[in-house]
Amino acid sequence: MAMTLSLPSSDSDAAAELARLAAEIAYHNARYHTDDAPEISDADYDALVRRNAAIEAAFPQLVRADSPSLKVGAAPAGHLAKVAHAKAMMSLDNGFADEDITDFDGRVRRFLSLAADETVALTAEPKIDGLSCSLRYENRQLVQALTRGDGQVGEDVTANVRTIADIPATLTGSPPAIFEVRGEVYMAKADFAALNARLLADAEDPDKARQFANPRNAAAGSLRQKDASVTATRPLRFLAHGWGDASIIPGETQLGVMQAIAAWGLPVSDMLVRVDDVAGALSHYRMIEAARADLPFDIDGVVYKVDRLDWQDRLGAISRAPRWAIAHKFPAERAQTMLRAIDIQVGRTGKLTPVARLEPVTVGGVVVTNATLHNADEIARLNVWPGDRVVLQRAGDVIPQIVENLS
Numbered sequence: 001m002a003m004t005l006s007l008p009s010s011d012s013d014a015a016a017e018l019a020r021l022a023a024e025i026a027y028h029n030a031r032y033h034t035d036d037a038p039e040i041s042d043a044d045y046d047a048l049v050r051r052n053a054a055i056e057a058a059f060p061q062l063v064r065a066d067s068p069s070l071k072v073g074a075a076p077a078g079h080l081a082k083v084a085h086a087k088a089m090m091s092l093d094n095g096f097a098d099e100d101i102t103d104f105d106g107r108v109r110r111f112l113s114l115a116a117d118e119t120v121a122l123t124a125e126p127k128i129d130g131l132s133c134s135l136r137y138e139n140r141q142l143v144q145a146l147t148r149g150d151g152q153v154g155e156d157v158t159a160n161v162r163t164i165a166d167i168p169a170t171l172t173g174s175p176p177a178i179f180e181v182r183g184e185v186y187m188a189k190a191d192f193a194a195l196n197a198r199l200l201a202d203a204e205d206p207d208k209a210r211q212f213a214n215p216r217n218a219a220a221g222s223l224r225q226k227d228a229s230v231t232a233t234r235p236l237r238f239l240a241h242g243w244g245d246a247s248i249i250p251g252e253t254q255l256g257v258m259q260a261i262a263a264w265g266l267p268v269s270d271m272l273v274r275v276d277d278v279a280g281a282l283s284h285y286r287m288i289e290a291a292r293a294d295l296p297f298d299i300d301g302v303v304y305k306v307d308r309l310d311w312q313d314r315l316g317a318i319s320r321a322p323r324w325a326i327a328h329k330f331p332a333e334r335a336q337t338m339l340r341a342i343d344i345q346v347g348r349t350g351k352l353t354p355v356a357r358l359e360p361v362t363v364g365g366v367v368v369t370n371a372t373l374h375n376a377d378e379i380a381r382l383n384v385w386p387g388d389r390v391v392l393q394r395a396g397d398v399i400p401q402i403v404e405n406l407s
Contacts, residue, residue, distance in 0.1 A: 007058050014059040018067070021052040025068040039353075039374060040401075046094060046329065069319055079226050080147075080155035086245035089134060089148040089182065091320050092303065092327040098282055101304065104326045105278045108306060111315055111323060121307040123254045124284040125241065125272040127327050129298040130186030131220040134244050135161065135266075137179050140171040147224065151320065160223050161185075163232035166239075171264040180244035181266055187219040188296045191235035215298050240266045241303070253307045274307055285328055292330070301329040332393045335368075336406065337361035339388045342373065354379060356390075356402055363394045371400040 008014035025048050031039050049068060056063050063069070095101050108120055132148035145161035146154035161167055164185065187195070192215040203209030212218035222234035240261050243249075251257040255274045262268040271288060275281050285302045292299060306312055306324040315323040338359040345355045354373040361368055371392055373379050384390060384405050391404035 007055060011059065011062060014055055015062050018052065018055055018059075018062055018064055021048060021055075022064055022066050022068060024048060025052065026066070029068075039372070046096070049094075080157065080224060082149070082153050083144070083146055083156050084153050085134065085146060085149075085151070086136070086180065089132060089151050089154070089244065090317060090322055091151070092325055093321045094301075095326050095328045096331075101281060101326065101328055102278055104304070108311075108315065108324065112311060119276055120311075121253075121274055121276055122278075122281050122304045123258070123272060123274050123307050124281050124302055124304050125269045126288055126295070126299040127301040127303045127329075128184040128186050128239055128241075128269075129216045129300045130184035130239075131216070131223055133157070133161065133183060133185045133223070133238070135167060135181045135183075136245070137171055137175060137181065139177055140175060142167070142169050155224060157223055159228035160225060160231040163228055164236045164238055166237045166267050168265045171266075173264050175260075175264050176246055176248040176250060178245060178247040180246060181240050181261055182242045182244050183238055183240035183266075185219055185223050185236055185238050186297050187215040187222070187234070187236060189215060189298065190296065191215075191237075192218050195235060237297075238267060240268050249309065252309055254305050254309065254312070255307055257309070281328075289330060299330075301327050303327050333363050334391055334393045334403070335361045335363045336389060337368075337392055339384055339386055339390050339402070341386050342379070342384075356384070358390075358392065361392060363392055363400065368392060368394065368400045371402050373402060 008017055025045075028040055028045055028048070032045075052068050056067065056069060093104075095104060105120060108114075109116075109118070114120065134146045134148070134154065135142060136144040136146075142158075142162070144156065145158045145167075147157055148154055162169065192212065195218060196211050199211060200206055200209045212221065218234070219236060222231055222236055225231045240258070243257065243261070249257060250260040253274075255272070258268050258272060271284075273284055275284060281302075281304050288299070288302050304326055306315065312322070312324040317323060339356055340359060341357040343355050343357060345353045354375065356371040356373050358369055358371060373382075373384070382390075382402060382405050384402060385407075388405050388407040390402045390406060392400055393403045394400050
């Protein structure tokens, strides 16, 4: 998706584009968060969000009440009970280059009025590509589990979460009376492949067998089943990365609290570290990026958080995201392959979507055989035909897409 860098020349042009972007981003939020069926890559979605932010920065008087910059996720689906979060589940701002992380460090320092030689320690950990979930424990017992939803209201998936072996029904040790653990429900790559193979083997008609597009969709669809017995048959896992409502915070640092959460019996990434500065954060990013293809689960970046909780409290949040955290996204991964055929796929709503059938190729450690072409306009823009050699991209480990025709 081509994104022009020039800004609108007038208030009317800016208002019109902001209205279009609000509608387009809301649509893609619903496809991703509510329907578990994204139509564009993470990179294309991020480009829309960045375009919206740039126009809002240039025309602050035109920021809309329904601006994507003020929202998190999408409205919960209708088949699960809706429950308000005791403490909002926020999103994260994204960085795409090293300079974005340096700028983040500078913003933190300016906001806190820190001296140039003051150490701003950060935690750094992989950004799991799963479904955000909040687990509420009271007196050590799991009493409620909610999806993020729109950040204010989530879906009640308590019965479903109780079927996930990674999530204890009772915490060990002496946690606070009330503590909400937040993290990602995900599906490992090997488990995802095995699930798709099982669905294919169990189907009466293999040509009509349901196949999940990627592990994130499989995890989201499995967790949000109306019947928890279906969820119980799916190989879901969980990694904690933070917390929400709590009667007591058991530590003074991000790392300290995460270590407490791990001690209570919840899984925490073994790649979570504390670093002393931006250089350390970027070094850890490079290490995780190099190991990415060999990890058992999909990730789309690295998350940095200011380690000191008193500084987190002072920094607070802006609209939908905290000032004290940022996600450093990975660039899109690409490979070349041959386009074998173009098939038309019929979605649950009857929508027709062209799908590219490809000569198998490994992109980021994953063998890809299919890619989305979105619609007829996309086929015309790329001018692709069976037999063409194409460039394939997996941006954010979501749906592979063809980005260039080399023939």
